[in-house]
Amino acid sequence: MTEATNVSADPIARDWWAGIAEGRIGYEACTDCGAAQFYPRGHCTACGSAKVAMRTAAGTGTIFSITVVHRPPSAALQPFAPYAIALVDLDEGVRMMAHADPSLAIGARVRATVAPFGDRAVPRFVAAA
Amino acid sequence: MAFISGVGNTRYGKIDGSTTMSLAAAAAQAAMADAGLKPQDIDGLLTGYATTMPHIMLATVIAERLGVQPAYAHALQAGGATGVAMAMLAKILVDGGRCRAVLIVAAENRASGQSRDQAIQTLAQAGHPDYEVPYGATIPAYYGLLAARYMHQFGVTDEDLAELAVVMRRHAGRHPDAHLRTPITAAEVMASKPIALPLRLLDCCPVSDGGIAAIITREPTAAARVRIRGAGQAHLHQHISCARDWAAMGAKASADRAFADAGMRTADIDYLAVYDSFTITLAMLLEEIGFVRRAGAGEAARAGRFDVDGDLPLNTHGGLLSFGHCGVGGGLAHLVETQRQLAGRADGRQVKDATVGFVHGDGGVMSSHVSMVLERV
Numbered sequence: 028m029t030e031a032t033n034v035s036a037d038p039i040a041r042d043w044w045a046g047i048a049e050g051r052i053g054y055e056a057c058t059d060c061g062a063a064q065f066y067p068r069g070h071c072t073a074c075g076s077a078k079v080a081m082r083t084a085a086g087t088g089t090i091f092s093i094t095v096v097h098r099p100p101s102a103a104l105q106p107f108a109p110y111a112i113a114l115v116d117l118d119e120g121v122r123m124m125a126h127a128d129p130s131l132a133i134g135a136r137v138r139a140t141v142a143p144f145g146d147r148a149v150p151r152f153v154a155a156a
Numbered sequence: 157m158a159f160i161s162g163v164g165n166t167r168y169g170k171i172d173g174s175t176t177m178s179l180a181a182a183a184a185q186a187a188m189a190d191a192g193l194k195p196q197d198i199d200g201l202l203t204g205y206a207t208t209m210p211h212i213m214l215a216t217v218i219a220e221r222l223g224v225q226p227a228y229a230h231a232l233q234a235g236g237a238t239g240v241a242m243a244m245l246a247k248i249l250v251d252g253g254r255c256r257a258v259l260i261v262a263a264e265n266r267a268s269g270q271s272r273d274q275a276i277q278t279l280a281q282a283g284h285p286d287y288e289v290p291y292g293a294t295i296p297a298y299y300g301l302l303a304a305r306y307m308h309q310f311g312v313t314d315e316d317l318a319e320l321a322v323v324m325r326r327h328a329g330r331h332p333d334a335h336l337r338t339p340i341t342a343a344e345v346m347a348s349k350p351i352a353l354p355l356r357l358l359d360c361c362p363v364s365d366g367g368i369a370a371i372i373t374r375e376p377t378a379a380a381r382v383r384i385r386g387a388g389q390a391h392l393h394q395h396i397s398c399a400r401d402w403a404a405m406g407a408k409a410s411a412d413r414a415f416a417d418a419g420m421r422t423a424d425i426d427y428l429a430v431y432d433s434f435t436i437t438l439a440m441l442l443e444e445i446g447f448v449r450r451a452g453a454g455e456a457a458r459a460g461r462f463d464v465d466g467d468l469p470l471n472t473h474g475g476l477l478s479f480g481h482c483g484v485g486g487g488l489a490h491l492v493e494t495q496r497q498l499a500g501r502a503d504g505r506q507v508k509d510a511t512v513g514f515v516h517g518d519g520g521v522m523s524s525h526v527s528m529v530l531e532r533v
Contacts, residue, residue: 124397
């Protein structure tokens with residue numbers, strides 16, 4: 028598995044994926060207007076401020092949508108198929124894409140785990156209960 | 157005024173030995189002949205992009221190949237909305253007096269020029285490289301997410317979506333240049349292999365080779381009298397993770413601007429050409445813009461409203477789902493078919509008395525919207 032620090036040229040994304048490898052889901056909060064946002068950008072899209080801080084989410088949320096992928100984009104990912112990709116609304120008020128248990132339905136309460144996929148470990152949501 | 161004075165296309169499908177340039181040239185030459193114009197008459201040239209032929213200045217490559225020396229030329233990129241965006245810019249150039257005859261052309265050997273995996277991976281880059289693509293996401297997966305949520309929110313069924321694929325295939329059977337022409341049933345769509353559930357293979361458009369072109373002129377140059385009456389755009393997000401209001405993705409905002417520009421409304425439209433990369437795409441666009449009620453696209457299809465003799469004839473060439481999808485040319489085909497319908501040149505699939513047409517393109521994942529109202533004058 029490739030080191031998470033090698034996955035992107037963007038230092039914010041490198042740090043974010045390094046956090047995932049350690050079980051932390053980061054999101055940004057604006058220290059001027061208080062808005063929370065995902066994905067992290069280094070500036071606030073609500074007020075334009077450059078003062079944003081990376082926070083760690085509790086890792087709990089709700090499934091907003093979910094699809095089960097049977098046709099992966101490459102042969103390297105074929106062993107993982109079928110896998111579920113979800114949009115998850117975190118309790119902190121931001122939405123992120125992640126992997127999920129394929130049996131989950133929209134509206135399900137979930138908690139984050141980390142699971143190997145492709146070249147890295149990715150966040151994977153499972154039933155909260 | 158801006159007239160669509162000529163159109164031309166190659167057949168769509170797998171065309172062995174074709175290149176982006178050979179397809180572009182064939183389509184452009186057909187469009188110039190249709191408009192009664194020669195290369196030296198063209199003073200504007202707009203094109204899009206080709207994933208099989210990345211180039212920093214594709215418009216002038218095409219211009220040189222054709223023997224055109226335009227006063228204005230460059231490429232545009234708005235994903236699947238690029239074709240309609242090119243027509244909108246051509247109208248602006250013609251209305252503003254900068255050009256007299258603008259060639260808009262799109263072509264790509266997307267099916268034969270690369271492997272299936274390459275095509276899927278290239279297109280998946282419409283997603284975020286750091287926060288979406290690493291999950292093994294594909295364009296069908298992004299639209300699978302759209303489908304699951306939209307079906308949940310509004311009560312759309314698998315069968316509703318399947319009916320749209322059936323209509324597109326039936327239409328394509330009447331167009332000699334369409335990629336997929338064998339009729340299908342809703343049961344076959346719902347039994348086809350899973351791709352990104354709830355989307356199955358027959359909910360997805362094919363990957364095609366093809367080229368298509370149109371000429372936008374200040375004065376009519378041929379018998380066809382079809383003008384661009386108004387246009388509009390909306391761009392509310394790029395990535396599906398960042399779409400905020402799933403009942404208002406930008407389609408209606410774009411359409412409303414086009415209707416305002418044209419001084420018209422949905423009730424004035426008697427021919428529809430709406431982007432249909434997946435069945436869910438077509439359902440969401442028709443319903444958000446308001447041509448049918450929410451969750452009503454499937455029932456409208458079942459009732460025959462989208463047929464050639466229906467009250468809302470839709471994508472009579474077969475759309476992306478069956479005429480085919482060669483990239484930018486896939487979305488431009490909707491505009492070209494509208495010109496043919498309004499000009500009364502759609503042969504065996506001609507809609508009776510079509511006078512006002514609406515064209516809508518969607519790029520990315522409901523990301524870029526461009527709408528246009530065409531009128532026979």
